[in-house]
Structure formats: structure tokens, C-alpha cells
Amino acid sequence: MSITERLRRRRMINRENRAIDRAWMSAPTQSMRDEIALMAQRRNF
Known part of the structure; x- marks a missing residue:
């Protein structure tokens, strides 16, 4: 992976x-905050 x-x-x-x-x-x-927190934890980078 390049620096850019x-x-x-x-x-x-x-x-x-x-x-x-x-x-x-x-x-x-x-x-709704709980749902957003769950979604944020499950995302992939």
C-alpha cells in the first residue's frame, strides 16, 4: 500500500x-445511540 x-x-x-x-x-x-454504537463497532476497515 502506497503512502498516498x-x-x-x-x-x-x-x-x-x-x-x-x-x-x-x-x-x-x-x-438509537445504542444502535449507532453497534453499527460503528461492526464496520470493517
């Missing part, structure tokens, strides 16, 4: 993490 690919991948992971954080913070109920 690693940087691109890291940037994508960071973007996804920020999106998950925003979704978690704006979730109206605790059960």
Missing part, C-alpha cells in the same frame, strides 16, 4: 468517525 493510499484511507476513516459522532450526538433516544 494510506493517507486517503486514513482520511476516509476520520470522516466516517466524525459522521458517526454527529449521528450519535443527534440521536433522539438512547436506543
